[in-house]
Amino acid sequence: MVAKMVKRKNCSERNLKTGFEHFLEMDMKKNITAKDDLKWERKLAKKLRVKEGKLWGVDDGINSLFEEIPSVVDSLGEGEILEAQKFSLGSSVKKRKKSGLVVETSSGDVALEHVSIKMCSSKKHEELLEQGPEGGMAHMVAIRVAKPVKTFGPEVVMEKAPALEESIKYKAPYLRSCAGNESEEYHQIQRQIRGLLNRLSESNLESITKEMVTIFHSVDRSVSSQIITEEVLASCSRGQRGNEQYAAVFAAFVAGMAYLVGNEFSAELVASLAKSFEDEYLRNEELPLRNLTLLLSYLYIFNVFTSDLIYDLLIILSKQLLEIDVSTILTILQCSGMKLRHDDPVAMKNFILSVQNRMNELKATSGDGKSNINNKRMEFMLETICNIKNNKKSPKEDTVQYAQINKWLQKLRVEDTVIRGLKWSKLLDPDKSGHWWLSSNMAFLADNAEEVAARIDGEVLEVQKMLQLAATLGMNTDARRAIFCVIMTSVDVLDAFQKLLRLDLPGKQDRDIMRVILRCCLREEAFNKYYTILASHLCKHDKNQKYTLQYCLWDHFKRLESMNPMTSLHLARFVAEMLASFTLSLAVLKTVELSDTKQLTPTRIMHFRMIFEAIFKNPDRVVWNIFKRIAVAPELETLRNGIKFFVREYVVSRNKGFAGKFKVAKRALNSVEVLLY
Incomplete structure (x- = not known):
């Protein structure tokens, strides 16, 4: 029992102080040796699980908390350091390669943080020891200069190493482990982004963009923006000839x-695109230049920036009109020429004048006027400019392209992030800094403050006039007034169509679009086909608009008796145009009793006679298709008989010139043949 108590007492006394506390209480000047020092350092490293100068596992930044706490060997002298060298070299033959401490000094104090010992064979160790302290220290210990550190023991002054102090810069310990992994992390993100861009298509555009946003926010913004920009430009410029869908x-x-990460991303990408464009232009590389031009044009089409930048580039290209200039201008005009004309007709006029002036200069310098301008590409460019000037669209521009992309971008409302006031020279400016895409816009406005103020005043007055006119036409809701202002202030049909789609009216308020169009058409002094073409576009885009138009026409048919003759004429021509464009069919007349002489008043007879006379002015093929569309349906038998009766009694009897057209109409109504489109 007594032995157990003695043993327990001895254990409690032994546990009162740790070995490290005993070590601190030792007289460091007299008792500690280099051998003991390294022994304690290794034990401490093993306890703290320190390997190669850093904690095992993920660096949690704890090293930064101990920057002001020195190592326990800060107070060692030169002789003891040399003794530590010999001990470490002797013990390294038996043990595996390890890293020790580095001596870092900046003044009289000493701070040993990391010693990199180059392990060799035992024979090599002996040779280094024989060389003395100079040879051993030169080959095995890296001494770095750091800030002075306070020690816990007595202060020991060591001389600096001036040669190493100037050649080696200090790097914080918690940053040393990141330097080696930076390039690998960069390449990993680059491979991930490249893989996503290689799979990019119209069908998975939304999902891949969301994944790219996640990657963008996972690393530094500048790094992710740089990688994405480089990969996008590389994908679009290099390789085979790119098509418009790829660029779109x-x-x-x-x-x-x-929109999702900020327009600074698009601004930096457009600047890099301009730099790549200039490089390819100087190298006269036509294929990469065309691919970059397509990307630039579709960035404008999808409202990344305004038309100012494209017009600025076109003016620059028109100054020389070399072959590569002509090719680039042609690519831009074929891709976005009509949109450029709609957005800024005045700038388009200035560009055309610039081209004409350059053509006159080329004719004057060539003498005969043929050597510099007589080539097919130049002729095709001039023909394209002429078509744009005359608002003559190509067949592909009549259809709404990339419907899925446009729907997604409208949902994001990317027009809110459009960059305004960009100039080509600003993109290439090497001294641009900060939010340069915003500062250029502000500078542009500041230089033209009076002009901008005058333009704003004019726009306010125009809006006030439009609102007053809308009130006189009975536009009694905000939705109808907005629709009216869009229709009356648009440049052309396509501009009005796109603006009406962007109104995004809630609920069934979009049905007011067709009502406003019809009311505006009937109140004009002269009939304007602008309204029929706009209504046709809307009906083809959304079938609900077609149904709304039918109900509006039926309501107007009921009020024919109280309608003035000019309004009745406009309504008749509107219906005839919608039938001739095959937006509506003659089934729209099924609510009218054309064979009932009691309901056919002079006013109604006059109105429907004008409709059929307008139809008969079309070619036979169009007349055939108009009447053939109601020939098969059995529920329209009454309508077919009513049309034959009305045309025979009230149209052909008054104008024998329509007899031939009436024969075509009758054969179409009795035929089961296909339509002739």
């Missing part, structure tokens, strides 16, 4: 990213 998908991706 990448431009839509950039527009979506600009």
Whole structure:
């Protein structure tokens, strides 16, 4: 029992102080040796699980908390350091390669943080020891200069190493482990982004953009923006000849990213695109230049920036009109020429004048006027400019392209992030800094403050006039007034169509669009086909608009008796145009009893006679198709008989010139043949 108590007492006394506390209480000047020092350092490293100068596992930044706490060997002298060298070299033959401490000094104090010992064979160790302290220290210990550190023991002054102090810069310990992994992390993100861009298409555009946003926020913004920009430009410029769909998908991706992460991303990408464009232009590389031009054009189409930048580039290209200039201008005009004309007709006029002036200069310098301008590409460019000037669209521009992309971008409302006032020279400016895409816009406005103020006043007055006119026409709701202002202030049909789609009216308020169009058409002094073409576009885009138009026409048919003759004429021509464009069919007349002489008043007879006379003015093929569309349906038998009766009694009897057209109409109504489109 007594032995157990003694043993327990001895254990409690032994546990009162740790070995490290005993070590601190030792007289460091007299008792500690280099051998003991390294022994304690290794034990401490093993306890703290320190390997190669850093904690095992993920660096949690704890090293930064101990910057002001020195090592326990800060107070060692030169002789003891040399003794530590010999001990470490002797013990390294038996043990595996390890890293020790580095001596860092900046003044009289000493701070040993990390010693990199180059392990060799035992024979090599002996040779180094024989060389003395100079040879051993030169080959095995790296001494770095750091800030002075306070020690816990007595202060020991060591001399600096001036040669190493100037050649080696200090790097914080918690940053040393990141330097080696930086390039690998960069390449890993680059491979991930490249893989996503390689799979980018119109169908998965939204999902890949969301993944790219996640990657963008996972690392530094500048790094992620730089990688994405480089990969997008590389994908679009290098490789085979790119098509418009490929450029459109990448431009839509950039527009979506600009909304989701900020327009500084799109601004930096456009600046890099301009730099790549200039490089390819100077190298006269036509294929990469065309691919970059397509991307630039679709970035404009998808509202990443305004038309100012494109017009600035076109003016620059028109100054020389070399072959590569002509090719680039032609690519831009074929891709976005009509949109450029709609956005800024005045700038388009200035560009055309610039081209004409350059053509006159080329004719004057060539003498005969043929050597510099007589080539097919130049002729095609001039023909394209002429078509744009005359608002003559190509067949592909009559259809709404990239419907899925446009729907997604409208949902994001990317027009809110459009960059305004960009100039080509600003993109290439090497001294631009800060939010340069915003500062350029502000500078542009500041230089033209009076002009901008005058333009704003004019726009306010125009809006006030439009609102007063809307009130006189019975536009009694905010939705109808907005629709009216869009229709009356648009440049052309396509501009009005796109603006009406962007109104995004809630609920069934979009049905007011067709009512406002019809009311505006009937109140004009002269009939304007602008309203029929706009209504046709809307009906083809949304079938609900077609149904709304039918109900509006039926309501007007009921009020024919109280309608003035001019309004009745406009309504008749409107219906005839909608039938001739095959937006509506003659089934719209099924609510009218054309064979009932009691209901056919002079006013109603006059109105429907004008409709059929306008139809008969079309070619036979169009007349055939108009009447053939109601020939098969059995529920329209009454309508077919009513049409034959009305045309025979009230149209052909008064004008024998329509007899031939009536024969075509009758054969179409009795035929089961296909339509002749």
